[in-house]
Amino acid sequence: MVGIGCKKNNVEMPQTPITFAAPSNFPAPVYQFTDNTVSQAGFDLGHRLFYENALSIDNSTNCGSCHQQFAAFANLDHKVSHGVNNCFGTRNAPPLFNLVWQPNFMWDGGVHHIELSALNALVNPCEMANTLDNIVKTLSNKPPYPQLFKNAFGSTEINSQRLFKALTQFTGMMVSANSTYDKYIRKEKGGEFTSDELAGYALFKQKCNTCHSEPLFTNNSFTSNGLDINPKDAGREIITLAMADFGTFRVPTLRNIAVTSPYMHNGRFGTLDNVLKHYNSGVKNHNNLDAKLKQNGVLGIPLSATEQQQIISFLKTLTDNEFIHDPKFAELPQL
């Protein structure tokens, strides 16, 4: 192969080979890209697929439709996801980043592997409503996909495994670890906290950190924060069939929380003000309410108005502007 003059093929050769690296203030990831080593071609294919309308049954919707970069890949202004044929789902589209540290996926944790996390959205009749067979057929007949799969996997064959692995190379590389908070922790330039942010951080460590544990700002548990006495959505119980899980949901990360409204599994609250008010005075005594939210007979987490604002100031330091503007992950035009 050497000397056959394949110089011209790669117009935009990357300066450095693409590799995954865990930030210094993060633990080791759950997903280690075993059998799916990231390559530039694989990442580029995943990037292309993430924004490909042809993955939906009517060519109208792509992953980026409900996972918008400016919202840290959540869905701004949408309480629940909005799929093909104006169909509305039942839950809020979660943000996408730091996924390789997640042991399971979805609000109910029903999906336990990052490589399979895209499957629901592809086939759910209220999201992209497609079938894997149809997606494989569509991509196989849509240049330049066969060539892009060859670049990534060595042959033009397209199958669901390659589709999922390519998407994972893209979504798995979405790491958000350059917020003001991260720079504060790593003692880097730009990591200066205001007095309000500092006070908020101190309060956060006292009152929120047990569930929203640093550095990922979740302990990955499933619990109830008392939104309703009688939850309409059974949540985690759908997966485990255990009544102790009825009405419980994943503890979401708080990274980039200022840009991912609305909040909660059903998009109940539009603002962080309302979220903090809920913890102060809105918590309902649901059967499976987290014990930490009813200590000494008191529901919720008592917080003065000032304390609520200080915590919000701190939460805003978790916004990673480099991540939400990183051109590596930017929306691509349809081919």
Place this chain on the structure above:
Amino acid sequence: MKPITIFKSLAFATLICTILSCKKNNNNEFTGLGKVNLEFDNMVGNQELELNTGAYINANGDDFKITTFKYRICNLTFNKADGSKTLIPESYLLIDAADEKTTLQTISDVPAGDYVSMDFVIGVDSLRNFAGAQTGALDPAKGMYWSWNTGYIFVMLEGTSSKSTAMDNMLMFHVGGAKAPDNTIRKVTLPFPTGGLRVRSNAKPEIHLYVDAGCLFKGNTNINFATLSGFMGGPNAVTVANNYAMGMFSVTHIHN
């Protein structure tokens, strides 16, 4: 293979045998790899399974018809009289009563030799069930897969019964689940009839398996369709898995 190599291997084998004092291995002089056909004869009791048209009665006396019958088996292992086991790597099979291509499966690269029984898992082993994106028989594009609660459906039987109180008298049994307390992974050992299975590099023996769909509903717990007409995993799936582990599969005969 050059004679000298054979001699060397024999010498080595003899040495190993001496150390392990497994005298009888001398009769195991077959070399190379062979193929084995598995033919799945789908039945209900002693009636042939006919999708949509066949009329059956379960052990509880309930009438039923079957519209879908599919199952997964994996980790095929062939066993010799001396107790040694040969696991066939990547042996993941999906059999669909509606697709004749799947009811005859060829297993390649089986070491030549005489075997007395086979083991396999009904379902998909836990390791692979919780692994990432798969291909071949495990490609979720082939169905028998839960996307909302990740995992493979191990055995699927759908149909109707006049006793079912579900919509349109439906029966919908989706057995799966690889986690406690509702783990439905079951391993079975099927003895071969006298004469066993003779795998040779120049022959293609055929194992006829009798697969009794009626076994989902009898054995440990007879299923009453009026009270249980279906599920997707969960504790009832464990009940049905315990039933079918007792006798859904048997080897009727082997063409060597």
